[in-house]
Amino acid sequence: MKDQGGTTGEAAGPALTDVLDGIPAGILVVDRRGNIIAINNLLAEWLGIDAREARGRHFRELPCEKGDGGQNNPLLLTLKTGQEFNCVKHTSRFSVSIRALRNARGEITGAMAVFQDTGYCRELEQAVIKAERLAILGQLCAITMHEIKNPLAAVRGYLQLFKKELRDSPRAGRVDTMLAAVDRINTIITDFLRLARPAVPRRKSCSLRAVIGSAIKLIEGEAKHRGIRVAFSCEGELPAVMLDEEQFHQVLLNVFKNACEAMPDGGEITVRAVAERDTALFRIEVEDTGPGMAEDLCHRAFEPFFTTKENGTGLGLYISRLIVKNHGGDMKIENNPNRGCKVVIFLPQANSLVDQGLA
Numbered sequence: 001m002k003d004q005g006g007t008t009g010e011a012a013g014p015a016l017t018d019v020l021d022g023i024p025a026g027i028l029v030v031d032r033r034g035n036i037i038a039i040n041n042l043l044a045e046w047l048g049i050d051a052r053e054a055r056g057r058h059f060r061e062l063p064c065e066k067g068d069g070g071q072n073n074p075l076l077l078t079l080k081t082g083q084e085f086n087c088v089k090h091t092s093r094f095s096v097s098i099r100a101l102r103n104a105r106g107e108i109t110g111a112m113a114v115f116q117d118t119g120y121c122r123e124l125e126q127a128v129i130k131a132e133r134l135a136i137l138g139q140l141c142a143i144t145m146h147e148i149k150n151p152l153a154a155v156r157g158y159l160q161l162f163k164k165e166l167r168d169s170p171r172a173g174r175v176d177t178m179l180a181a182v183d184r185i186n187t188i189i190t191d192f193l194r195l196a197r198p199a200v201p202r203r204k205s206c207s208l209r210a211v212i213g214s215a216i217k218l219i220e221g222e223a224k225h226r227g228i229r230v231a232f233s234c235e236g237e238l239p240a241v242m243l244d245e246e247q248f249h250q251v252l253l254n255v256f257k258n259a260c261e262a263m264p265d266g267g268e269i270t271v272r273a274v275a276e277r278d279t280a281l282f283r284i285e286v287e288d289t290g291p292g293m294a295e296d297l298c299h300r301a302f303e304p305f306f307t308t309k310e311n312g313t314g315l316g317l318y319i320s321r322l323i324v325k326n327h328g329g330d331m332k333i334e335n336n337p338n339r340g341c342k343v344v345i346f347l348p349q350a351n352s353l354v355d356q357g358l359a
């Protein structure tokens with residue numbers, strides 16, 4: 001306890017007070033007479049006192065000890081008898097655990113009390129219970145959604161048959177409407193299931209250039225049809241990267257789809273990829289020439305179920321960021337309301353391999 005004043009002098013490493021202040025609990029250390037040797041900042045803050053002023057005073061002067069003058073005070077009992085206490089209620093706010101401190105001969109030299117803010121613990125406990133309930137609810141929803149998918153596939157199959165049978169009838173349009181509705185339910189379920197069970201990425205070494213290229217190929221047809229031109233450029237060499245290709249494809253498709261949806265009258269999607277040296281990140285930009293996003297919506301775009309589209313699910317960007325984060329990266333939106341929307345994906349290069357001619 002000699003260095004409890006916090007002066008490190010020429011000694012290297014943290015002082016004991018720094019250690020005590022780093023503990024997320026209230027700590028009180030007293031000598032065998034009950035005089036305070038150390039009190040950490042958290043406990044001082046909880047009690048509304050100055051930690052330095054408290055040192056040297058008797059612990060009974062602390063606000064939390066006043067009014068409990070009896071001999072049954074747990075800290076006094078510990079100092080007298082060595083009895084230890086585990087998480088006993090201490091005032092309406094705290095619970096306390098107390099240990100006797102002994103010298104090499106086993107004699108009591110003092111005691112240490114660890115205080116927990118039970119209000120905080122109760123909140124934490126309730127948060128855990130709530131999270132568990134939500135997890136169960138999530139699982140039930142996922143099972144239900146999965147069960148809906150099979151009969152829905154049957155409905156879709158029969159609707160397609162009807163569509164063929166009604167080909168020349170004016171009622172054929174109604175079947176198309178029904179098919180579109182079924183497809184929409186399917187999209188919602190698929191997105192939801194991906195959300196409920198974000199798979200652990202199965203990474204393997206791939207070429208970022210090739211993954212981006214093949215995702216662009218998938219949308220190119222549809223994009224062209226809508227009058228959208230897609231340009232892709234890589235700055236310098238891209239080292240091979242450890243990726244779950246299928247999941248990352250999904251991310252790119254979600255972003256490309258959003259870009260296409262933002263430009264119903266055509267436009268341009270520019271994809272750029274660069275391995276940044278200073279940040280050790282891959283930076284993949286997808287920029288469109290649509291209307292962009294209002295500044296205050298930029299951060300909301302990643303919230304689950306946030307959508308401004310009549311038929312949107314609001315899960316595309318949320319799931320995409322989840323996937324990218326599972327890869328140790330992140331996503332953000334750099335917006336310029338007059339120049340469209342730029343979605344940026346960051347991936348760590350730490351897992352990348354030395355370019356083996358894959359890129």
Ligand SMILES: Nc1ncnc2c1ncn2[C@@H]1O[C@H](COP(=O)(O)OP(=O)(O)O)[C@@H](O)[C@H]1O
Binds near residue numbers: 262317341
């Ligand atoms: N390229 C973009 N341009 C403008 N707004 C966009 C773009 N990408 C996403 N957004 C906004 O972010 C919202 C959330 O996107 P997303 O999570 O993919 O869900 P959804 O596409 O189903 O609406 C969209 O509804 C839209 O308002």
Ligand SMILES: [Mg+2]
Binds near residue numbers: 254257258316317
């Ligand atoms: Mg989307």
